[in-house]
Amino acid sequence: MECCRVTHSGAGAGEPVIVVRGVSVSFGSKAVLNTINLDVCRGEILVLLGGSGSGKTTLLKQILGLMKPDRGSIYINGVDITCCTSAELIAVRRRLGVAFQSAALFNSLSVEENVAMPLHELTELADSTISLMVWIKLKAVGLTDAARLYPRELSGGMRKRAAIARAIAMDPEILVFDEPSAGLDPIVAAGLDDLIVFLKRTLGMTILVVTHALESAFRIADRIAMLDHGHLIAVGTKDEFQASTLPHIRQFLERKSDFRAAEGNFASAYLQEFMHEH
Amino acid sequence: MSTVDRAFGFTSLHRVGVSVIRWAEDIGALTLQLWAAIWKIPRVLPVIGKRRRWTDAVRQMLAIGVSALPMVSIMSLCLGFVVALEGAAELRRFGGLQYVVDLVVIGFTRELAALITGIAVSGRSASAIAAEVGTMLVTEEMDTLRVMGLNPIEFTLAPKFLGALITIPCLAILSTLCGIFSGYFFLAFSIDMNFLVYSREVLESILLRDVWLTLIKSVVFATIIVQVGYLAGLRASGEPESVGRATTIAVVRSTFLVIVADLAATSFFYLMGWSAAG
Numbered sequence: 001m002e003c004c005r006v007t008h009s010g011a012g013a014g015e016p017v018i019v020v021r022g023v024s025v026s027f028g029s030k031a032v033l034n035t036i037n038l039d040v041c042r043g044e045i046l047v048l049l050g051g052s053g054s055g056k057t058t059l060l061k062q063i064l065g066l067m068k069p070d071r072g073s074i075y076i077n078g079v080d081i082t083c084c085t086s087a088e089l090i091a092v093r094r095r096l097g098v099a100f101q102s103a104a105l106f107n108s109l110s111v112e113e114n115v116a117m118p119l120h121e122l123t124e125l126a127d128s129t130i131s132l133m134v135w136i137k138l139k140a141v142g143l144t145d146a147a148r149l150y151p152r153e154l155s156g157g158m159r160k161r162a163a164i165a166r167a168i169a170m171d172p173e174i175l176v177f178d179e180p181s182a183g184l185d186p187i188v189a190a191g192l193d194d195l196i197v198f199l200k201r202t203l204g205m206t207i208l209v210v211t212h213a214l215e216s217a218f219r220i221a222d223r224i225a226m227l228d229h230g231h232l233i234a235v236g237t238k239d240e241f242q243a244s245t246l247p248h249i250r251q252f253l254e255r256k257s258d259f260r261a262a263e264g265n266f267a268s269a270y271l272q273e274f275m276h277e278h
Numbered sequence: 279m280s281t282v283d284r285a286f287g288f289t290s291l292h293r294v295g296v297s298v299i300r301w302a303e304d305i306g307a308l309t310l311q312l313w314a315a316i317w318k319i320p321r322v323l324p325v326i327g328k329r330r331r332w333t334d335a336v337r338q339m340l341a342i343g344v345s346a347l348p349m350v351s352i353m354s355l356c357l358g359f360v361v362a363l364e365g366a367a368e369l370r371r372f373g374g375l376q377y378v379v380d381l382v383v384i385g386f387t388r389e390l391a392a393l394i395t396g397i398a399v400s401g402r403s404a405s406a407i408a409a410e411v412g413t414m415l416v417t418e419e420m421d422t423l424r425v426m427g428l429n430p431i432e433f434t435l436a437p438k439f440l441g442a443l444i445t446i447p448c449l450a451i452l453s454t455l456c457g458i459f460s461g462y463f464f465l466a467f468s469i470d471m472n473f474l475v476y477s478r479e480v481l482e483s484i485l486l487r488d489v490w491l492t493l494i495k496s497v498v499f500a501t502i503i504v505q506v507g508y509l510a511g512l513r514a515s516g517e518p519e520s521v522g523r524a525t526t527i528a529v530v531r532s533t534f535l536v537i538v539a540d541l542a543a544t545s546f547f548y549l550m551g552w553s554a555a556g
Binding site: 098106 | 330416417418419421422424425426427428
């Protein structure tokens with residue numbers, strides 16, 4: 001594999017921050033990602049949309065450097081994380097904040113300790129400075145009242161907010177969200193969507209959101225990329241997406257199932273007929 | 279020779295091969311993990327390491343050592359009484375009832391204290407460690423640590439390892455004391471032996487060298503329990519029921535390895551001439 005460094009010197013809106021080039025991954029003989037090419041530009045919210053099993057979580061793990069692709073390269077701020085040294089990878093990760101699907105808060109620590117943890121571990125700041133920074137981050141996500149609670153005492157939405165506060169604790173340039181609205185009721189999910197847009201507007205972060213939730217994708221995205229069975233089938237703005245005639249995108253937008261009943265099975269044939277009639 | 283027989287022969291050979299490869303893999307992983315953990319121990323020590331790691335290590339000492347105190351002491355009291363009782367029944371026939379003291383003292387200092395501690399802690403802590411690590415894996419806490427640029431070995435394994443290395447030898451000493459006291463209890467009731475006489479007998483038969491051997495053994499057992507428990511936890515994958523399986527595997531393997539290591543250590547000391555009766 002060729003190893004090279006692409007350098008993007010200087011900051012400027014629109015320049016790509018995450019560059020995925022020709023990434024392929026397979027588990028055994030099953031191809032999960034096929035030659036994915038994707039750019040995430042500075043200051044935008046890119047939503048990676050895809051159904052279950054489309055390979056979106058695998059792509060996310062590649063971008064975070066938790067798994068290595070079989071082929072291809074991923075550049076974050078110009079550093080190829082598929083073949084850099086571990087010191088370089090750590091440097092890249094310090095400018096990256098992640099909120100995982102399950103929130104992944106440390107259960108033995110309270111909310112404020114969870115948010116303070118990266119600051120305590122990775123910086124030499126004084127405790128008083130850290131507690132001020134923690135308060136600011138908790139204020140940003142609206143969780144100052146719950147600072148002393150433990151993760152098990154929080155609701156699903158509060159947990160996600162706490163995870164976001166921890167993700168922004170180090171003031172990262174790039175924020176990554178894995179399924180932010182999974183398992184939440186529509187009101188709480190909409191609240192999280194607004195929070196994501198708020199973070200982009202106020203802190204100017206580049207945000208990558210991986211989700212299957214259509215409503216939230218349209219609510220927050222500057223651009224949408226769609227994965228289907230390991231292929232990146234479309235990248236474009238919201239309007240381009242809504243106007244698209246690609247069959248899979250139409251199917252996704254119109255929530256049509258691809259359930260096909262087995263032939264020769266009376267019950268499922270009956271079911272199919274029933275569904276056809278109604 | 280039918281094809282079924284041949285197919286069976288192939289599959290059983292295949293199965294043996296697969297399990298041999300798995301064992302070899304586990305031994306390799308254990309060695310690498312142990313090596314990494316040893317290098318991270320200085321980071322946990324009080325003055326030269328990080329304060330937070332040491333706090334973690336103290337918490338682990340409470341979980342692994344202090345909360346095992348009642349169990350280990352009661353088990354040792356029972357076992358000491360049983361050894362004295364069984365020994366007395368035989369030794370009385372030769373008129374050598376005073377040798378019961380030697381039996382209990384030598385039995386506990388050389389062998390039983392470390393073994394009973396190893397088995398008790400293996401049952402309590404190997405499973406607890408596997409469950410904790412497995413849960414952290416399932417809830418993406420391990421991924422969070424890695425994405426933050428923090429080392430999971432330093433954070434989760436090293437404090438447990440240090441905690442076990444400090445507390446398990448202490449438990450073994452406690453177990454020795456309980457066993458010896460239980461021997462006195464038996465003799466005081468059966469032949470009205472005076473405590474001073476018993477103490478003098480104990481001091482005559484106890485050897486500092488044997489105490490050292492017990493301490494070395496208990497350090498080996500501590501290593502086995504923590505490392506095997508941690509690796510079993512890491513092998514939990516994705517679904518929640520794998521955590522349950524991992525805890526069972528952790529207890530079975532660590533108890534098995536504690537007994538095998540006990541045999542190996544005892545034979546080694548014997549061959550080196552360190553444990554011949556003085």
